Amino acid sequence: MAEMKTYTGGCHCGQVRYEATTDLAQVVTCNCSICHKLGSVLTFVPPEQFKSLSGADVVKSYQFNKKVINHLHCPTCGVESYATGKGPDGKPMYAVNLRCVDGVDLSTLKPFAYNGRDA
Template identity: 45%
Template sequence: MSEAHTYHGQCHCGAVQYDVSTALDGMGDCNCSRCRRVGWVLQSAPAGQFTLLSGADNLTSYRFNTENIEHLFCKTCGIESFARGGDGKGNAMVMINVNCLEPAIAVDRSMIKHWDGANW
């Protein structure tokens, strides 16, 4: 496992901004109906390693299927830069959209884990 670093993330317009401490060694993608359409690269982090810096009042929520994940979108630009949920063991987690980190992170898509959300 690589060492954790603090990364800055934001939506497209910058209204929603956050910092997260993570190692970026568990990046993945999902083929569920929603993630397949969005195409974002996922990285989970414990909720305690995530700090929402601005834009809480500019977020709108969407839940579907099991409704276990709170997908949060900027009301201004529509970008989902993170989501909230749990790890299945009762631990609060945040799912980061790696494509929303600044400066941009180079992602080798052949090296990320693939989650079969379509059949989960």
């Protein structure tokens, strides 16, 4: 099993910052209408593995479709560095956009291509 590590990440301008602890065992791309446009590469963590360092009070939430996910983007630079919602088990979860996480080499990851468009 891969090693759990605490990563830092955030938006482009630096207003939104967070820590996420993950082993990067599950990395997902998705072809739903928003992920397709954003190009997000996601990993999902429970709340105890996510810590907001700054910006949680200023992020704007965008919702669409079933409105179950809060797409949280920075009001200044517009970057969506994470989202919140509920996992399949109904528990709260954080979707971390690995494109916004420091020190992750995306070329070494093999994301699972989730068919969110038809979900």
